[in-house]
Every structure is written in C-alpha cells, then in structure tokens.
Amino acid sequence: MHAQRRGGAADRTYARLREDVLDGVLAPGAVLAELEQSARLGVSRTPVREAFARLVRDGLARPVGGRGLVVAPLDLADLEHLYDVREALEVKAARLAARSGAEFGGFVRRFARAPGLVAAGDLDRYYAVTAEFDAALDAAAANPWLVRALDDVRTHLVRIRRLARHDPGRLVAAASEHQLIAEAVDDGDADLAAHAVHVHLHRSRTHFRSRLSTREESA
Known part of the structure; x- marks a missing residue:
C-alpha cells in the first residue's frame, strides 16, 4: 500500500512538472531543485526526484555540471x-x-x-x-x-x-x-x-x- 501511494505521488508530481515545463511555467534553462519543487508542490523530495528522472528521459530536463538539473533549453x-x-x-x-x-x-x-x-x-x-x-x-x-x-x-x-x-x-x-x-x-x-x-x-x-x-x- 505504501509503495502504491508513493507511486501515485510520483505520477502526480511528474504530470504537474511536465505540464509546467510544456506551459512555460518552468522556462527553458530554469534550474530544477528538489527542495524548491517539493515545497512548491507540497510533496516530499522522493517523488520529485523520481519525476526529475522521468523528465530527463523525456528530454525535457538535462543535467548541467555544477548546477544539477535544468529545464532543457530550446533553440x-x-x-x-x-x-x-x-x-x-x-x-x-x-x-x-x-x-x-x-x-x-x-x-x-x-x-x-x-x-x-x-x-x-x-x-x-x-x-x-x-x-x-x-x-x-x-x-x-x-x-x-x-x-x-x-x-x-x-x-x-x-x-x-x-x-x-x-x-x-x-x-x-x-x-x-x-x-x-x-x-x-x-x-x-x-x-x-x-x-x-x-x-x-x-x-x-x-x-x-x-x-x-x-x-x-x-x-
């Protein structure tokens, strides 16, 4: 049951972050910090971390040396x-x-x-x-x-x-x-x-x- 709740929280967090990236709420190049996003979305850092990993797989976020993750730029x-x-x-x-x-x-x-x-x-x-x-x-x-x-x-x-x-x-x-x-x-x-x-x-x-x-x- 705990795993199901955690999975649901990760899915909801991912959906919200993905929507925010597509809508431009999180602009290209914006730094994605676990603590900041967990506070903004009202969830723990674990679902945020899992959502970040999915955004990277989608090509919507990318790691940047010394800065963690950023929203993938568009040029x-x-x-x-x-x-x-x-x-x-x-x-x-x-x-x-x-x-x-x-x-x-x-x-x-x-x-x-x-x-x-x-x-x-x-x-x-x-x-x-x-x-x-x-x-x-x-x-x-x-x-x-x-x-x-x-x-x-x-x-x-x-x-x-x-x-x-x-x-x-x-x-x-x-x-x-x-x-x-x-x-x-x-x-x-x-x-x-x-x-x-x-x-x-x-x-x-x-x-x-x-x-x-x-x-x-x-x-």
Missing part, C-alpha cells in the same frame, strides 16, 4: 532537428491515412470554420480541433510505432509553440493547410496528402524559425 538547432523528424513521420502518416479509407469530411468542414474561432479569440477550441485531427490521422495510419515517435516529437513542439506565442494570421493560414490535408485524406489521395503535409510543415517551420530567431536576438 534554432532544436527546431530544425524536430521538424526534420516531424516531416518524415507526418508525411508517412498522411500517406497511410489516405490509403486507409478513413472519412475526414468532418474535419474539412471544421477547419473551414476554424478562422472564426481565431477571430473570436477562442484558441482553446481551435487547438482542440487540431489535436483531434492529429489523433484521427494517427488512428487512421494504424502504426503504433510511428505514433509513439510522433508523440515524443509533438511534446517538444508544444514548447516551441508556447515560446513563439500566437499569431492570428498564421493560425488562419494553418487552418487552410489542415483543411487541404483533410480533403486529400478523405479523397484517398496519398500523394496530395503527403504534399499538403510537406507544405504545411515548411510554412510552420519558417514561422517558428523567425519567431525563435527574434526571441534569441532580444534575449
């Missing part, structure tokens, strides 16, 4: 590496989804309405649609190893999106790009789906590269 090199892997995986996923016979007409219509969500400032619903779309593509691709790899990449891309902040113009354009991907998958056109993903990720990479460059120059 332009990280962006390029992540997008190289993301493109390879998502292009393949789009091809598999288009060949699966899955119906994506609902997403075509939802992305057509997405600019209205941006105009209304309802970004939570906008991002909910994109998250559902990603999940539907993953399910249609039906390759658990590919999905697992994509989950890891997307975890780090969440941090980039948070750091770059929202750009309404880019969100509207991205909705149109997602709509084209959905249309291609719904039509069963694997080549068009792959090309549409390539275009979307090229524009996304260019946008975030610009945002991160500006951020680094002003830091």
Whole structure:
C-alpha cells in the first residue's frame, strides 16, 4: 500500500512538472531543485526526484555540471532537428491515412470554420480541433510505432509553440493547410496528402524559425 501511494505521488508530481515545463511555467534553462519543487508542490523530495528522472528521459530536463538539473533549453538547432523528424513521420502518416479509407469530411468542414474561432479569440477550441485531427490521422495510419515517435516529437513542439506565442494570421493560414490535408485524406489521395503535409510543415517551420530567431536576438 505504501509503495502504491508513493507511486501515485510520483505520477502526480511528474504530470504537474511536465505540464509546467510544456506551459512555460518552468522556462527553458530554469534550474530544477528538489527542495524548491517539493515545497512548491507540497510533496516530499522522493517523488520529485523520481519525476526529475522521468523528465530527463523525456528530454525535457538535462543535467548541467555544477548546477544539477535544468529545464532543457530550446533553440534554432532544436527546431530544425524536430521538424526534420516531424516531416518524415507526418508525411508517412498522411500517406497511410489516405490509403486507409478513413472519412475526414468532418474535419474539412471544421477547419473551414476554424478562422472564426481565431477571430473570436477562442484558441482553446481551435487547438482542440487540431489535436483531434492529429489523433484521427494517427488512428487512421494504424502504426503504433510511428505514433509513439510522433508523440515524443509533438511534446517538444508544444514548447516551441508556447515560446513563439500566437499569431492570428498564421493560425488562419494553418487552418487552410489542415483543411487541404483533410480533403486529400478523405479523397484517398496519398500523394496530395503527403504534399499538403510537406507544405504545411515548411510554412510552420519558417514561422517558428523567425519567431525563435527574434526571441534569441532580444534575449
């Protein structure tokens, strides 16, 4: 029973720290100290220590000589590496989804309405649609190893999106790009789906590269 309670505390502590890293509450480069985080979260140091180890395995924290652990930094090199892997995986996923016979007409219509969500400032619903779309593509691709790899990449891309902040113009354009991907998958056109993903990720990479460059120059 004691081991179960300890495991539950470690899981909750890890989930909270992971969320704080992804949301930017714990910023890139921030020092992670067991005592400080145990006091902040109201838990003992043991679950914090276990959570820190999991963050390191996730690539969200890294050891730094003489400073213990820090939240993993994010820079332009990280962006390029992540997008190289993301493109390879998502292009393949789009091809598999288009060949699966899955119906994506609902997403075509939802992305057509997405600019209205941006105009209304309802970004939570906008991002909910994109998250559902990603999940539907993953399910249609039906390759658990590919999905697992994509989950890891997307975890780090969440941090980039948070750091770059929202750009309404880019969100509207991205909705149109997602709509084209959905249309291609719904039509069963694997080549068009792959090309549409390539275009979307090229524009996304260019946008975030610009945002991160500006951020680094002003830091």
